[in-house]
Amino acid sequence: MEKQKLPVSEIPKVYDPKQVEKNWYQHWLDRGYFRASADPRKKPYSIVIPPPNITGILHMGHALNNTLQDILVRYHRMTGRQALWMPGTDHAGIATQNVVEKSLREEGLTRHALGREKFLERVWKWRQKYGNTIIRQLRRLGCSCDWDRTRFTMDEGLSQAVREVFVRLYEKGLIYRGKYIINWCPRCQTALSDEEVQHKEVTGHLYYLKYEIEDSGGQTVTIATTRPETMLGDTAIGCHPDDERYHHLKGKTALLPLLGRRLRIIQDEEIDPQFGTGVLKITPAHDPVDFNLAARHGLEAVNIFRPDGTLNENAGPFVGLDRFEARRKIITELEDRRILLETKEHLHSVGHCYRCQTIVEPYLSLQWFVRMEPLAKPAIAAVKKGKTVFTPGRWTKVYLDWMTHIKDWCISRQIWWGHRIPVWYCGRCRTAEVLREIEAGAGKRTTGGGKAYAEPGMMVCRQAPEACRTCGSTELTQDPDVLDTWFSSWLWPFSIFGWPEKNKDLRYFYPTSCLVTGYEIIFFWVARMMMAGLEFMGKEPFKEVYIHGIVRDETGAKMSKSLGNAVDPIRVIDQYGADALRYAIVSITSEGQDVYASEEKFEVGRNFSNKIWNAARFVLMNLDPGLSLSKPPRRASLSPIDRWILSRLNQAIAGVSLSLDRSRFNEAVSTLYDFFWHEFCDWYLELSKPAIKSLPTQWTLAHVLENTLKLLHPFMPFITEEIWQRLPHRGDSIMISPWPAADKAWIDRKIEGELQLVVGEIQAIRNVRAAWQINPKDSVTVAIKTAREKEQGILKDYSTTIVQMAKVSSLQIGKNIKRPKESAVANVGRVETYVVLSGLVDIQVERQRIEAALADVEKMIRGLRSRLANRDFLTKAPREIVEKEQKKAEELENRKKRLEENLRTLC
């Protein structure tokens, strides 16, 4: 974009982000600055985006997550690394299917009515229409992803990687199929992994039921349960073998109320005698504990639910009822028959579907699983050895705990949108008998020891086979299920580079440098990527995992669209600008803590943008057209004030770089805010006004501004580019300009210290003015004829400057006298009003002021003296601390003397 330099007078007073953001983003795209490719001359820096769901709409969590990534990428790009940010989206199996099904419902359609193929066409269409919303929104945020490389988890290449991984794991004996209790969502009608179930504490009820013992003359046993409807599937009852209360039940049989089924009475160590009555009803098909007990004791499993959560034929008179309705009916029935003895409130946690919040049902069904333990071992080792580091470190433990107690991963989903399981079955080989055997194989783990799981007539292939390998039949059907969404996401860090093909990008950019994500997907995603990366690439997928907090609203609720409390980042960008949003969200994110977003935070960001804008406006207004930034003036020609701000600048460069290297984003941004606003603008800009015609000062203004813009660029890319383009810069864009290096030669602690003293003096004068209650309107009398004038060196220079600025005048306080008309005074700006004539002092007030100050100083001196008199302190504290304190004490003594002298002269 060729930008005509506006005459300064036409730079608007208020920063307007709209056009600026659009133009510069397009400029960056046009010039290809986001692109990165393998370049052996440079060090790589790579990040893969946590792929947002295609159903996603940018929320504050995304804004935080992606701003942090963009900061890292932009920073490292400027430091000269080959920085790549790989973007992409996730097909989000269940979530997307739900969305499309919902839109079908509005048309009065169901996916079943439509059929699998037609339905998938609809999903693809939906994806084409809405699936890139979030990508567009990320661009508005300013994300510098290499968009040409954008991937989608259902792209052909990534799908191929999925099949490859499935087959390899299968051949290694790490994938098997089996009939187990899994988490079933009756609404989505699919299996869920353990991680996809959210447990919530709810107050339910504990029902005490009376079961009759067979042939015992009416003896009964009382059993406590939270889910009475599952009694219909009971096939046994049990107690702890050492529970003396129930020894008389050994070998007996109980009778199931309502249905009259005969129930074995078993003993098992796993049954807790403390819970309820100590007797457990055993429902193998609907409870994981019971399922295990049943496997040990050879009990039959009776399934009483249909996939949609209604009761099936096994439920006798309750067939067809919904599970919760059935619960109510059964309770009433049991009450009527006096089988329900007691109902107590009971706090327990109930699993909910993470997609639709329906209560999840433990359900016995045939599913595919990944055997995780062998995969977890290297993933544990890699983190223990520090190959991958978590920031903040406390997540290491969370990760390791989960990995150590890892359970097998249920990967099949009974939905249509996703990667179809690459398994085919031969209709001829799978006779009714074979199928019965498979069905009957509940609980038997048929694989292990490196051998592939096998079923007659089953083929696991990378491509659809033409014919059955055993009998040659072409009567083949593919497994109808699809894979868990995360089965493609866990390959993301290498599948996006074209794995299994070995190529330059993979070699150059893998392992990636940093993964930025929230803690809610450590188990879903981070841990599994570690396993996949180590298994298939032989290397950890990232050097660092940066875990940030969750964005909440002011009341602490997790922001979500459904709660209606979400602050829409796009609205914030429209209203305040992307830079303001980015600044705000970073400034409130301290390491790993959850953050609370609110309107006022974005206002602070907008105000900061505007401050930057106006400071730049001032500098540009005063810059000599011939000034060259690349030709620094001789050091001697710089005023002490110039040298002060240059020193401060270099401290800021060092501080910001260090903070970024340590991933302390909020620290970096606050350093910049303080430096820019409270040092550069409040002091330097004001003090530069009298010297504004001086070229060295102009150079300093422009130089400090330019370098601060660079430091700010990763955080606030748009406004920094806009201003930088108006400066006499070199190069095409700030985003590819080199990151400033802190030049130690410029850091001058002496000048900083001395100017701090002067600043202190000015502050003291401000205080005097306040104490005297001088209305500056009346009292522009300005002088700094203090003792300081006699002092040597910088202090004197500085005081002189102020005197010059102020144009000492002899106006008197209290009279409404017009301000002097000298232009110099007008130019002085705000500083002028701070400086006040000494001499015309209310002696009483001044004495009070000095006495108060003296008291303060004396108090501090007492504290210091007692410390310095302490032998332990002198011998045990580090020397530099002691020296610092001694110096401080001296300074205080001097100050005290001055104050006392002032007091004497007053009297």
Added chain:
RNA sequence: GGGCGGUUAGCUCAGUCGGUUAGAGCGUCUGAUUUACAUUCAGAAGGUCCAUGGUUCGAAUCCAUGACCGCCCACCA
């Protein structure tokens, strides 16, 4: 049941290796305006750093115990 995080100004929060008189933003109050910026500037008020005990010359910071708030994990029938 296990684990993690938090408790600092009226509000929201920083506070690194234990070391000056504990900071910021917002809010409140007082004042400023020929100004790059009212999306601005100056000033003031406002603190038992959750409690108790310990370590230390020195603790908001380290240790122990407890309280309260929040989160995560677990086969809490």
